[in-house]
Amino acid sequence: xxxxxxxxxxxxxxxxxxxxxxxxxxxxxxxxxxxxxxxxxxxxxxxxxxxxxxxxxxxxxxxxxxxxxxxxxxxxxxxxxxxxxxxxxxxxxxxxxxxxxxxxxxxxxxxxxxxxxxxxxxxxxxxxxxxxxxxxxxxxxxxxxxxxxxxxxxxxxxxxxxxxxxxxxxxxxxxxxxxxxx
Numbered sequence: 001x002x003x004x005x006x007x008x009x010x011x012x013x014x015x016x017x018x019x020x021x022x023x024x025x026x027x028x029x030x031x032x033x034x035x036x037x038x039x040x041x042x043x044x045x046x047x048x049x050x051x052x053x054x055x056x057x058x059x060x061x062x063x064x065x066x067x068x069x070x071x072x073x074x075x076x077x078x079x080x081x082x083x084x085x086x087x088x089x090x091x092x093x094x095x096x097x098x099x100x101x102x103x104x105x106x107x108x109x110x111x112x113x114x115x116x117x118x119x120x121x122x123x124x125x126x127x128x129x130x131x132x133x134x135x136x137x138x139x140x141x142x143x144x145x146x147x148x149x150x151x152x153x154x155x156x157x158x159x160x161x162x163x164x165x166x167x168x169x170x171x172x173x174x175x176x177x178x179x180x181x182x
Contacts, residue, residue: 005108005167007143007177012163015134016127018081024122028085032131035080035092040071043082046089047071051117056149057173060114074112079139081132083115083124091115091124093132095141108143108177109136125155130162137180145177 020032035043047060047067055062061070074080074094083091093113111132115125136144146164148155149172159176168175 005143005145005175005177007108007145007167007179008163008165009179011137011179011182013133013137013180015130015137015162017134017138018131020127020131022123022127024119024124024127026119026122028119028122030090030119030124030127031084032081032091032127033084034135035075035082037075039080039082039089040068040075042087042089043071043080043092044068046092046116047114049116050114054114054117056152057147059112078109079132079135079141081128081135083119083128085119089116090119091128093128095132095136095144098145108145109141111144111146121154126158126162129158133162133178133180140181142181143177143179145175147173147175150174 018032018034022030024030044067048064050060052062061067074096078094078096080094082089095109095111098108098110113129164176164178166174167177
């Protein structure tokens, strides 16, 4: 029997909606905007430059062909935002419908977020995450979940800060959930 995922009762937020522009901690002007199929080439380029050591749970995949297949699914089914430094994609976050069908649940969305190593620790991840959640709320998404490696303290703290609550754990991962709309 499949375990039912637990979500907080109260919605988190408020969250900003795209587009957003801000100065990161390095004083770079970063824009967070919605992304669609027309942006797949630029997002693929970011992932081709992504350090494999920063992959988590097998994503992003390595190799341009595998990256494009993965992005085709994500862009075909989910909501996407990208962080731009000028015209260069330096971050990507997505909400993808979870079709695993946890018992008694309506559709929830799985969250994934990546920031290029050259732009990490500059506040881009937080802005990318909160703007994606604002976009998700605007589009009527009610529940969001994610898994994060428990040793990734910076990510775990960020997720807690924006309203995610731990709802499960395995030996190496935490599962966290958030309610956007009630």
